[in-house]
Amino acid sequence: MSPKRHVREIIDREDRPLLQVENLKTHFDTDHGLVRAVDGVSFNLARGRTLAVVGESGSGKTVLSRSVMGLLPHQRVIREGRVHFGDVDLTGTTERELRDLWGAHIAMIFQDPVTSLNPVVKIGRQITESLRHHLAMGRKDAKETAIALLRSVGMPEPEQRLNWFPHQFSGGMCQRIVIATAIACGPKLLLADEPTTGLDVTVSAQILDLLNRLQQERYMSMILISHDLGVVTGRSDDVIVMYAGKIVEKAPTTTLFRETRMPYTEALLRSAPRLANASHTRLHSIPGSPPDPSGYPTGCRFAQRCPYGQPRCRVEEPPLRQADSPGHVFACWYPVGTPEGLQALETNLAHNESAAVALVPGEAI
Amino acid sequence: MVAARRILEGLATVLLVCFVTFFFTSKMPGSEAAVICGPAGTACVRHESAILYLNHPFFERFFHWLGELLQGNLGVTLAPPEPIGSVIAGAYPITLELIIYSQVIAVVVAIPVAMWSALRANGLFDRLSTTATFATLAIPVFIVGPLLALVFTVKLPWFPGPAANVPSLWSDPGQNLYVMFLPSLTLAIGSIAVYQRLLRADMVATLEEDFIVMARAKGLSTARILFRHALRPSTFTTMTVAGIQVGSLITGAIIVETVFALHGLGSVLTAAVAAKDLPTVQAVTIVVAVFYIVCNVLIDFLYTVIDPRVRRGRRA
Numbered sequence: 001m002s003p004k005r006h007v008r009e010i011i012d013r014e015d016r017p018l019l020q021v022e023n024l025k026t027h028f029d030t031d032h033g034l035v036r037a038v039d040g041v042s043f044n045l046a047r048g049r050t051l052a053v054v055g056e057s058g059s060g061k062t063v064l065s066r067s068v069m070g071l072l073p074h075q076r077v078i079r080e081g082r083v084h085f086g087d088v089d090l091t092g093t094t095e096r097e098l099r100d101l102w103g104a105h106i107a108m109i110f111q112d113p114v115t116s117l118n119p120v121v122k123i124g125r126q127i128t129e130s131l132r133h134h135l136a137m138g139r140k141d142a143k144e145t146a147i148a149l150l151r152s153v154g155m156p157e158p159e160q161r162l163n164w165f166p167h168q169f170s171g172g173m174c175q176r177i178v179i180a181t182a183i184a185c186g187p188k189l190l191l192a193d194e195p196t197t198g199l200d201v202t203v204s205a206q207i208l209d210l211l212n213r214l215q216q217e218r219y220m221s222m223i224l225i226s227h228d229l230g231v232v233t234g235r236s237d238d239v240i241v242m243y244a245g246k247i248v249e250k251a252p253t254t255t256l257f258r259e260t261r262m263p264y265t266e267a268l269l270r271s272a273p274r275l276a277n278a279s280h281t282r283l284h285s286i287p288g289s290p291p292d293p294s295g296y297p298t299g300c301r302f303a304q305r306c307p308y309g310q311p312r313c314r315v316e317e318p319p320l321r322q323a324d325s326p327g328h329v330f331a332c333w334y335p336v337g338t339p340e341g342l343q344a345l346e347t348n349l350a351h352n353e354s355a356a357v358a359l360v361p362g363e364a365i
Numbered sequence: 366m367v368a369a370r371r372i373l374e375g376l377a378t379v380l381l382v383c384f385v386t387f388f389f390t391s392k393m394p395g396s397e398a399a400v401i402c403g404p405a406g407t408a409c410v411r412h413e414s415a416i417l418y419l420n421h422p423f424f425e426r427f428f429h430w431l432g433e434l435l436q437g438n439l440g441v442t443l444a445p446p447e448p449i450g451s452v453i454a455g456a457y458p459i460t461l462e463l464i465i466y467s468q469v470i471a472v473v474v475a476i477p478v479a480m481w482s483a484l485r486a487n488g489l490f491d492r493l494s495t496t497a498t499f500a501t502l503a504i505p506v507f508i509v510g511p512l513l514a515l516v517f518t519v520k521l522p523w524f525p526g527p528a529a530n531v532p533s534l535w536s537d538p539g540q541n542l543y544v545m546f547l548p549s550l551t552l553a554i555g556s557i558a559v560y561q562r563l564l565r566a567d568m569v570a571t572l573e574e575d576f577i578v579m580a581r582a583k584g585l586s587t588a589r590i591l592f593r594h595a596l597r598p599s600t601f602t603t604m605t606v607a608g609i610q611v612g613s614l615i616t617g618a619i620i621v622e623t624v625f626a627l628h629g630l631g632s633v634l635t636a637a638v639a640a641k642d643l644p645t646v647q648a649v650t651i652v653v654a655v656f657y658i659v660c661n662v663l664i665d666f667l668y669t670v671i672d673p674r675v676r677r678g679r680r681a
Binding site: 100104108112115119129130169257 | 576583585671673674
């Protein structure tokens with residue numbers, strides 16, 4: 001099987017990351033004002049690596065992934081910054097040209113597998129569609145490839161299942177079909193937007209393991225979006241923590257867990273259940289809710305909910321700065337695990353600030 | 366299983382329609398015998414009444430009539446006496462063609478217009494097409510027909526005028542479709558508006574679905590996304606309404622036939638009503654009702670073709 005691609009080849013040089021995102025902004029012009037969903041995000045992603053993007057609902061993760069790809073609504077969207085994919089500038093490209101990359105070189109897996117498959121089209125055709133479109137495969141070749149793809153994502157009896165409709169499969173199986181569709185043309189970059197949100201825990205782990213295996217076998221770069229830091233552990237090389245449309249901390253995965261600097265990251269870690277804890281250990285929740293994306297406060301956007309928050313945080317926005325370990329940056333004036341941070345927390349505890357008290361429930365009165 | 370039940374329901378409806386039709390026509394003032402005899406006098410009326418079972422009780426007459434109907438005998442026209450079956454057989458092709466042709470025109474026009482409107486919802490084209498469809502919805506067939514005839518046969522003689530000879534569809538299809546175009550377009554105009562509105566609304570909703578975003582993410586062209594992914598899931602409301610619309614199409618066909626002087630079921634019916642020819646009115650009503658029911662049963666089956674989730678009996 002050596003089909004001729006009739007889509008453009010991507011020149012992917014070894015000395016430069018596959019994906020370079022510089023100061024990407026994505027704003028929506030709505031009736032309620034300008035919604036700044038992604039507000040100046042920069043990162044690089046090398047070939048064969050996995051980058052996790054973590055944050056609460058509404059932090060801009062999904063919009064970030066769609067914006068990187070250029071898969072945005074047609075109207076009332078403002079997208080600024082630069083996205084380089086190999087030698088292609090994705091920000092300066094029309095949708096018609098992007099279509100040659102979508103599905104062929106960049107693929108996406110969506111949150112809800114059941115609704116992302118067309119209910120009235122047989123799954124076989126949903127998989128072969130992009131093969132026939134991008135790789136100009138014949139009907140027979142495409143069908144054989146689809147069977148092989150389904151087998152590789154762990155679908156039993158793939159020959160018969162090609163003729164089934166999505167409603168005949170469980171949620172987990174639907175996500176396997178979506179994954180098979182996404183990897184069909186051998187993309188270099190895979191964007192997985194909370195691929196396991198709607199699935200139960202065991203199925204969720206299977207799907208994540210499958211994604212990891214495929215990513216390694218096919219030497220893809222992957223952006224794994226999740227609201228759960230636990231999901232990301234051991235499945236990503238680097239982690240970006242997003243809050244209110246911005247990166248607040250970025251580090252190699254092990255460093256992030258060991259040397260957490262940003263109070264928001266710490267809060268996320270505390271809100272995830274951990275096996276090491278005794279059962280029935282109370283989970284922490286982060287007080288308050290994320291700020292309204294159509295009117296962010298001045299200063300640090302997390303300041304109002306932050307146990308370490310000081311007057312300075314509400315006035316001056318902290319820039320991303322270098323931590324001790326290489327590749328670790330964070331945006332905070334009073335970082336966790338530093339003397340300044342500790343002092344800020346103690347000051348807040350002395351003033352009985354609710355966010356600080358909530359952080360240390362044992363000492364709460 | 367489902368199919369058998371649906372067909373049985375359809376048959377029950379046909380039976381009910383037969384009863385209601387017979388009941389109301391038999392309660393109409395004026396006797397058939399009087400129509401046949403005209404001024405000939407009471408002896409004639411008594412004689413004809415005996416032949417036509419008019420002196421028997423209502424239910425006996427109904428079951429006699431139904432029995433004949435089930436054997437395919439629709440009765441005889443009053444004056445001059447002719448088998449109603451052959452009268453209808455000569456007239457129905459025109460009406461059937463008018464309805465089918467108009468629906469083909471309506472679908473061919475409505476689908477692209479609805480798609481384009483939905484794709485740029487609230488854009489210029491959408492607003493223009495909305496205005497245009499509302500305008501056509503507001504104009505009744507008996508205005509549209511003469512208007513089209515005036516413009517396209519008199520002012521611009523592109524089409525043959527009313528009373529043109531209609532050749533059979535099978536012997537001269539080109540000429541037939543040409544002559545029938547204007548009448549069919551007249552009937553289609555109302556349907557175009559209805560289908561365009563419904564399809565546009567459903568299409569706007571479908572285009573918001575996750576599977577459309579996924580189709581976009583596959584790099585498919587807009588045309589492919591619209592026709593392959595968005596069209597079929599958007600047709601359910603339109604199909605349901607199309608089935609219900611068959612009724613008003615038949616009414617519309619009667620008017621169109623009158624305007625364009627076509628000899629279809631409509632002209633048979635209007636002539637029969639004018640002549641107080643009750644057996645013919647009954648027979649045409651039954652034929653039309655059966656056609657309507659058959660159309661709706663067919664549409665129920667179409668759902669299962671279009672939406673695999675409606676199919677049963679396969680594992681879930």
